[in-house]
Amino acid sequence: MRLILDFDKVYPDAQTVLLTENYRSSPQIVAAGNTLISRNTVRYPKELHALRPSGEKPLYFHADSDEKEASWICARIKALGTPYRRTAVLYRSHYQTRALEEAFIKNDMPYRILAGTEFYGRREIKDIVCYLRMLTAADDVAFFRTINMPSRKIGRTKTALIRDYADSHGISAYAALKELASGQPALFRGTGAGAYISAIESVRDMLPHPESSAPVLHTQAKLGDILQAILDRSGYEAFLRTEADQDRLDNVAEFKRSVNEAGLDDDATLEGFLQHVALFTDLDREDSLDCVKLLTIHAAKGMEFPHVFICGMNEGVFPSRRVSTPDDMEEERRIAYVAFTRAQRRLFLSDAEGKANDGIFKYPSRFIFDAGLENLELERPLDEGLVQQAQKIIACDEARMRAMRSLFAAGDRVRHPVFGDGTVILVNSTASCYTIQFDGMETQRSIQFAAKLQKL
Known part of the structure; x- marks a missing residue:
């Protein structure tokens, strides 16, 4: 960015031509975008002018939860009364799609994720679901997916041996492993078979026993404890951390949050939660040309849609919690500007209360305030106490980053x-x-x- 801004200083005879006409978005969308990006200091001072006819102000909705935010998006898309293909839902990070996908499926609305994979189809989520299935049904699909994830030095020869033994004795692959490991321990010497069995059995002990008539229920903490226990004892979460893939870790954190939310029901059980997950994984949905597009803001660069929804407009989500410097924040604000200006006719912004994946309470994004509440239509009034607390937190963060701002450039x-x-x-x-x-x-x-x- 500095190279562009300093170009006329390096080449004083160069002529700068500012492109100030916007052919894509309505004047109301452009106004919100102009106000938003004007907060950046490292930029050419210019203001775009919309050439499209006047429209409606961007609509902002503050939801009580992620699920209610997703339901609101679905309801608003239906209320538009236009083909689904004319609408896109944008988000900052891939993990945000879980609540959206569940809402679309519940509302029988076709959707397609562009440049990404559906939440429950992501490798780490499928792995974790299979580990949870090992605690209940211990089916063969779950077994063969988890036995060597992470690696336990059980290769093709040993998995074929397990499969043959299971088939010949009419038992599950997991039962076959336990019998072989117990009866012929030399077969699995030097492997992680024993640790795998120990992990499964020790976490199974946390579950209510079928023969018990006592109404032992998995409360919120219990469900969360079960999940965390199998992640820890199997070594799976530690393995993911060694991969240093933040997107995968974010997906795992989102899955943990969904487990904890499911546990809020006093009657919640692990079996019930797995049945809930199956509703979103055992689907044979037909591809449809008329579907809502779900994609990250980065993937949306260069695209345009008549109607755009930007969800997750929360501090710590958008802007990302990984933003740590003033320059990073300005780049994040430029990304928000890109998101705003993908919309041609209607722009919808939304956020949700509750705790983020890191356990911190979520507040409305500074980008909502940066865009100017006067430029937005509010679906419902914001609580004044919430606004004051959000602005206090934002002001503290901005003061911290101002102290980090560089006053000089290389060469000074x-x-x-x-x-x-x-x-x-x-x-x-x-x-x-x-x-x-x-x-x-x-x-x-x-x-x-x-x-x-x-x-x-």
Whole structure:
């Protein structure tokens, strides 16, 4: 971005032509986008003008939960009365699709995820569901998916042996493994077979026994404990962390949250939860040309849709909780601007209360306020206390990032009260420090942004 902004300084004879006409979006959408992006400081100061006819203000809805937010989106799409293919739902991260997919399926509305996989079809979610199935039915599909995930050094030869033994004795593959491991322990020496069996059996002990007549129910904590126990004892979550794939970890966190929410029902059981999950995995849906498009904002770049919904407009979601520097926040705001301006006729914004995957209470995104509440139509009034608390949290975060903002660029000449004059060699926004080559010193020094430097 700096290269673009400094281009006319490097080439003073260059002529700058600002493109200020917007042919895609209505004036109301452009107005909200202009107000939003005006909060960025690293940009050319310009304001777009819409050439499309006047329309309606972007509609903002603050929901009580993710599920109610998704249901509202479905209801609003139906109320539009237009073909589904004219509507897109945008989100910041892939894990946000769970509640959306469940709502679309419950409402019998066709949808397609572009540039991604359906939530319950993602590798890590299928793995975890199979581990949970091992605690109840221990079916062969679940067994062969989990026995070597993560690797337990049980290769094709040993899995074929397990399969043949199970077939010849008319038992499940898991029962075959237990009999073989018990009767012929040498077969699985040096493998993780024993640890696998121990993990399954120890977590099974947390479940109510079928022969017991006592009404032992899985409460919220119990369901969550069961899930966490199998993730820990199987080594699966630790394995995912070694992969360092944040998207997969976010999906796992979202799945955990869904388990905890299911556990809010006093009658909740693991079997019941798995039946609920099966409703969204055992579907044979026909591909339809007339369907709602679900996609990340990054995937939507260069696209346009008559009607656009942007969900998850929460602090920590959008902007992402991984944003840590002022430059990162400005980039996140540019992404929000891209999302706003994908809409041609109608723009819908939504967020939800509750706890995020990291357990922190969710507040409306600063981008809602940045766009100007006067530029939005509110589906229902926002609670004043919620607004004040959200703005307080946002102000604290912005003050923290302002302290991290670089005042100088590479190449600037500066003066330090102790080390004297020098040249900025590198600006490290992540570490909030400069690398400076001071005159007369052989070694470059690292100086914090907060240091008292004077530009020469």
